[in-house]
Amino acid sequence: MSDGKGDVWVEAGFAELAHSGVEGVRVEVLAKNLGVTKGGFYRRFADRAALLEAMLERWREGRAASIAQQTSLDGEAPRERLKAVIQLYSERLNPEGMAIELAIRQWARSDENAAAAVASVDAARLKHVAELYRATGLEAEEAEAQAFLFYCFIFGQSLLFVERGPRKRSQLVAKSAEKLLN
Numbered sequence: 001m002s003d004g005k006g007d008v009w010v011e012a013g014f015a016e017l018a019h020s021g022v023e024g025v026r027v028e029v030l031a032k033n034l035g036v037t038k039g040g041f042y043r044r045f046a047d048r049a050a051l052l053e054a055m056l057e058r059w060r061e062g063r064a065a066s067i068a069q070q071t072s073l074d075g076e077a078p079r080e081r082l083k084a085v086i087q088l089y090s091e092r093l094n095p096e097g098m099a100i101e102l103a104i105r106q107w108a109r110s111d112e113n114a115a116a117a118v119a120s121v122d123a124a125r126l127k128h129v130a131e132l133y134r135a136t137g138l139e140a141e142e143a144e145a146q147a148f149l150f151y152c153f154i155f156g157q158s159l160l161f162v163e164r165g166p167r168k169r170s171q172l173v174a175k176s177a178e179k180l181l182n
Contacts, residue, residue, distance in 0.1 A: 008034065009041055013055045018099035022107040022114075025052065056117040059104060063121045071128035078135035079181050082150070085129070086180065089154045090173045098158055125151055150180055 012030045027048055031038045045051045070085050108114040126147045133143035133150075157173055 009044060009051060010054050010058055013051055014059075014100055017055070017103045017107075018096055021103050022052070022111070025055070027051075053113065056104075056113055059100070060117045060120055064124045067121075067124050067128050071132055073132075073135070078132045082129070082132050082181055083177065086150075086154070086173075086177045090157055090177070091170065093158060101155075122151075146180070153177070153180060 009030060012034050013025045016024045016026075016029060016033065025048070027038050027041050031041060041051070045054070070088065071081060073081055076084070104114060105118055108118040126144065129150050130140070130143040130147035133146045134140060136143075138146060153176060157176070
């Protein structure tokens with residue numbers, strides 16, 4: 001993917017994945033959405049399976065790099081870094097990113113390659129956040145459990161529609177986050 005030629009196809013694939021799931025990621029659909037012929041696709045990818053593998057690779061690598069960056073201390077206290085990650089995911093909702101995440105997880109239920117990509121990303125998420133909790137003084141097992149709860153909160157809060165309005169929602173998220181930081 002470093003040559004950049006397939007990037008437009010991978011991005012179109014992600015857009016379609018978010019919209020209609022892996023079943024909707026078809027060469028004909030992507031070509032139509034891009035306003036080009038299928039020939040350009042076949043100059044870059046051998047087939048649809050190659051595109052899907054490129055999408056999984058891009059997602060896995062992108063998420064791993066993002067997680068490493070988001071959890072890097074860079075002179076910050078571990079609790080402050082954890083708080084910043086919570087704020088990042090709770091204050092800036094990303095509907096397209098969440099749609100892609102959910103679609104890949106659904107895809108992983110029936111595809112070994114997608115399941116391996118999800119497992120790899122989840123392992124990286126838990127590892128990096130557990131390292132932050134260990135830096136606060138928790139023992140390894142306790143840090144791992146806390147990291148698990150952390151990600152349950154991060155994903156769960158983004159899926160819930162709180163009927164109290166945006167201000168009440170942010171207050172509820174902040175109060176809940178305090179429990180993860182104590």
